[in-house]
Amino acid sequence: MTSEAPQGKAKGGVARAKKLSDDERRDIASHAAKERWSKPRSTETAETSEITHEGELKLGDVTVPCFVTSTGERLIASRKMQEILKVVEDEPEDRTRVQRPGTRFKRFLGRKFFSSLISQEEMKDLFTTIQKNYRGRKINGFTADALTKFCELMILARDRGLLSTERQYIVADQAQLIYKAFAKIGLVALIDEATGYQQQRSKDELRKLLEAYVAPEFLPWTKRFPDEFYREMFRLRGWSYNPLSVKRPILIGKLTEAIIYKRLPIGVLDELKNKNPKNEQGRRKHKHHQFLTDYIGNPHLERQIASTMTLMRISSTWRQFEGHVKKAFPIPGETQRLFDDDETD
Numbered sequence: 001m002t003s004e005a006p007q008g009k010a011k012g013g014v015a016r017a018k019k020l021s022d023d024e025r026r027d028i029a030s031h032a033a034k035e036r037w038s039k040p041r042s043t044e045t046a047e048t049s050e051i052t053h054e055g056e057l058k059l060g061d062v063t064v065p066c067f068v069t070s071t072g073e074r075l076i077a078s079r080k081m082q083e084i085l086k087v088v089e090d091e092p093e094d095r096t097r098v099q100r101p102g103t104r105f106k107r108f109l110g111r112k113f114f115s116s117l118i119s120q121e122e123m124k125d126l127f128t129t130i131q132k133n134y135r136g137r138k139i140n141g142f143t144a145d146a147l148t149k150f151c152e153l154m155i156l157a158r159d160r161g162l163l164s165t166e167r168q169y170i171v172a173d174q175a176q177l178i179y180k181a182f183a184k185i186g187l188v189a190l191i192d193e194a195t196g197y198q199q200q201r202s203k204d205e206l207r208k209l210l211e212a213y214v215a216p217e218f219l220p221w222t223k224r225f226p227d228e229f230y231r232e233m234f235r236l237r238g239w240s241y242n243p244l245s246v247k248r249p250i251l252i253g254k255l256t257e258a259i260i261y262k263r264l265p266i267g268v269l270d271e272l273k274n275k276n277p278k279n280e281q282g283r284r285k286h287k288h289h290q291f292l293t294d295y296i297g298n299p300h301l302e303r304q305i306a307s308t309m310t311l312m313r314i315s316s317t318w319r320q321f322e323g324h325v326k327k328a329f330p331i332p333g334e335t336q337r338l339f340d341d342d343e344t345d
Contacts, residue, residue, distance in 0.1 A: 049073060051134035055195035059084050059181050067139060068197040069132060072208075074188050075141030078129050081105050085150065086174040108171070113162040117153045144187045151179040152303060159310065183328050213264070213297040214271045218290040224298065225256070229305060232312035236321050260304055261288055263329040268297075304329075 049069040057066040062084040065077040082105035126146045132139045154175035182190050192198040234241035261269045272288045292298045315321035
């Protein structure tokens with residue numbers, strides 16, 4: 001196979017190089033090297049956060065490098081993502097076809113069933129590789145939220161019957177195992193423990209968390225809880241459900257608080273109650289979710305609702321559902337029933 005002949009400026013450069021002496025070529029090469037090494041090796045700005053803590057996270061039978069940045073961002077090494085999730089290629093019909101570029105994990109994200117469950121904007125936001133500097137090396141990673149979201153979507157895809165190959169089911173099963181591995185404590189808490197960051201968190205960490213979750217002013221009302229959430233709750237409680245009626249048992253608010261809002265990070269529910277107190281009639285003027293931020297609080301709430309609805313669908317009774325909730329989203333010291341069966345509306 002012959003190479004193409006140089007064209008244009010490239011051709012002129014080759015002709016010029018042939019006319020140079022050995023000493024002239026060495027001087028030019030030396031000058032070019034100095035030029036390269038005199039430039040900053042990182043394109044990151046001074047404001048870009050860097051990694052401050054490093055550790056190894058044990059998820060299932062795989063150990064994963066994890067990191068925390070100077071701004072408190074938790075990252076998982078991207079090169080390990082496909083390994084811990086057992087992401088494998090679907091067998092191509094044409095074995096001679098050239099494989100598409102990118103990692104197996106990136107290619108898996110492009111599957112139609114997966115992209116149908118997430119918006120392109122959220123896909124780009126969560127699954128764009130983040131590059132940081134750490135001790136003279138480049139670290140590529142995904143946020144902790146990316147792993148959590150991937151596991152949730154794979155479980156959802158399997159439950160909806162969207163998977164079509166044995167290899168996709170392997171990934172879904174592994175995603176559920178991984179999800180269970182960190183659901184009890186929380187992936188962020190596990191990363192903090194693995195990296196030692198929990199020992200050096202600032203004293204105002206709770207304040208920062210509440211600022212991220214709770215907005216200073218309530219937001220306009222928008223529907224956050226889908227009809228299916230209440231339909232499943234009514235089924236498990238043995239109540240008659242009428243989607244056209246806005247009148248619902250008073251107990252609905254208490255149940256929602258117990259299975260949803262109490263499962264948000266510690267301190268968030270208390271802050272919501274302070275922002276949204278009860279009036280003299282014992283009612284709240286606004287919905288709790290109106291005080292959650294659009295960029296962190298409400299997205300977390302929506303994921304919590306989706307996960308809880310999955311537990312509802314696989315439960316036959318309210319007591320069984322309570323057991324699933326406590327296992328999936330435990331609260332330290334919680335031992336009593338969420339609600340006694342003989343409690344009235």
